Amino acid sequence: MPAAPCRAAGRRHKVRVTVLGTGAMGAGVAQSLLREGHDVTVWNRSRDRALPLAEHGATVADDPGAAVADAEVVLLTLFDTDAVVDVLEQAAGEAPEDAVWVQSSTVGVAGTETVVQIAAKYGITLVEAMMLGTKAPAEQGKLTMLAAGPAETLDRIDPVFDAIGVKTVRAGDQVGQATALKLAANAWIASITAATGQSLAIAQALGIDPALFLEALDGSASDSAYAHTKGESLLKGEFPAQFALDGLRKDIGLITDAARSAGVSTTLLDALGRVYADASAAGHGGDDIAAVGTAFQADHGQPDRAQG
Numbered sequence: 001m002p003a004a005p006c007r008a009a010g011r012r013h014k015v016r017v018t019v020l021g022t023g024a025m026g027a028g029v030a031q032s033l034l035r036e037g038h039d040v041t042v043w044n045r046s047r048d049r050a051l052p053l054a055e056h057g058a059t060v061a062d063d064p065g066a067a068v069a070d071a072e073v074v075l076l077t078l079f080d081t082d083a084v085v086d087v088l089e090q091a092a093g094e095a096p097e098d099a100v101w102v103q104s105s106t107v108g109v110a111g112t113e114t115v116v117q118i119a120a121k122y123g124i125t126l127v128e129a130m131m132l133g134t135k136a137p138a139e140q141g142k143l144t145m146l147a148a149g150p151a152e153t154l155d156r157i158d159p160v161f162d163a164i165g166v167k168t169v170r171a172g173d174q175v176g177q178a179t180a181l182k183l184a185a186n187a188w189i190a191s192i193t194a195a196t197g198q199s200l201a202i203a204q205a206l207g208i209d210p211a212l213f214l215e216a217l218d219g220s221a222s223d224s225a226y227a228h229t230k231g232e233s234l235l236k237g238e239f240p241a242q243f244a245l246d247g248l249r250k251d252i253g254l255i256t257d258a259a260r261s262a263g264v265s266t267t268l269l270d271a272l273g274r275v276y277a278d279a280s281a282a283g284h285g286g287d288d289i290a291a292v293g294t295a296f297q298a299d300h301g302q303p304d305r306a307q308g
Contacts, residue, residue, distance in 0.1 A: 014038055015159055018071040018095075020064055020087050021105070022050045024241065025131060026077035028138025029104075029164050030058055035141065036163035043067035045083075064091035073157050074101045075129075080250065081111030085118060092122035100157050102129045103175065106186070108254030109261070112179045127153050128175050129161065129168075130182035134242035142166050146185070148178035183255045189226070189243075189289075190252055190272050196227045197234055197293020204297075211235055230290040239287035246285035249276045 015038050019030045022044040033040045034056045041059040043066075044050040050060045061067035068074050068091045078084050084105050095101075101124050103115055112128075119126035127149030137143050145165040147154050150173055154161075161168045171177040200210040214231045217223045233239055256269040275295045284291035 013159055016070055016072045017160055018067045018074045020076050021078040024135040025138050028135055031056055031139050032141035032164045041067050065094035068095035071095055071099050073160050074099055076103050076105050078105045081107040084115055088118050101126045104129050104131055106251055109258045112176050116175050126175055128178035130178045132185050136242055146171055146178040146181045148172050148175055183258050186251045187255050190248055192226055193230050193289050194272055194275055194292050196231045198296050200234055201296035233290035234293040239291040241288045243289050245287055245289050245291055246280055248289045
């Protein structure tokens with residue numbers, strides 16, 4: 001079915017939400033939920049990563065089971081399939097029976113199938129809400145939520161989506177459809193970020209101030225706000241992580257597997273995998289994805305602006 005954007009209105013009420021995983025996205029989401037007045041409990045494998053949220057009003061739990069004990073909604077914001085499976089196995093029997101579990105971790109098609117099977121095993125009500133955006137939008141409540149699951153279940157948790165996103169796109173009524181949409185979206189993000197870095201490198205190598213590339217795009221039919229954001233980061237040689245490069249590398253692998261299984265050519269994805277791997281090998285794995293542009297430099301260095 002075609003995706004249709006929707007936005008809840010006038011349905012604000014306090015929800016008991018547990019966030020399992022407080023990395024860059026999970027911590028930002030928890031802050032947005034707290035700002036909107038929800039009752040938030042957090043847990044992270046490394047407790048120190050969760051403790052700062054206590055200053056904002058969150059309850060920090062010692063283990064996943066304790067974290068979900070009183071939850072109405074449980075958000076899974078973890079790194080990969082193994083982490084989601086491990087946490088589900090620990091916490092599944094501890095939450096109220098009517099709790100809605102929201103799978104928000106990018107784990108790919110096969111990983112999602114595994115999570116669905118475990119949820120069925122424990123009688124968990126599971127939906128998806130993939131998060132399109134990075135650290136800053138998560139902290140600001142400006143993510144785009146890509147949701148999938150029964151409409152009536154998604155309706156119940158719209159106040160949670162409203163707190164962390166500017167809009168929700170419903171991809172379908174089956175868990176897995178939001179994952180498919182997220183993989184398609186992240187393929188675009190990986191492509192446009194790498195392409196921006198490549199164009200800046202070409203401009204510099206041909207003796208042009210690379211900033212002129214962004215100036216040329218500005219206001220044109222091919223303009224992209226994302227190209228400007230990542231391009232300016234690359235021009236400055238500063239890569240504070242909004243979306244860690246190694247995180248997108250992981251996603252590119254998931255996208256490639258899904259595309260290959262569906263019979264879609266992976267020619268571009270294979271090239272993206274190599275260039276992001278090059279940037280990671282050069283020490284940029286924990287940096288923002290804009291650092292992929294360094295892989296196009298002859299010395300994998302930073303693109304100093306050309307003179308003259």
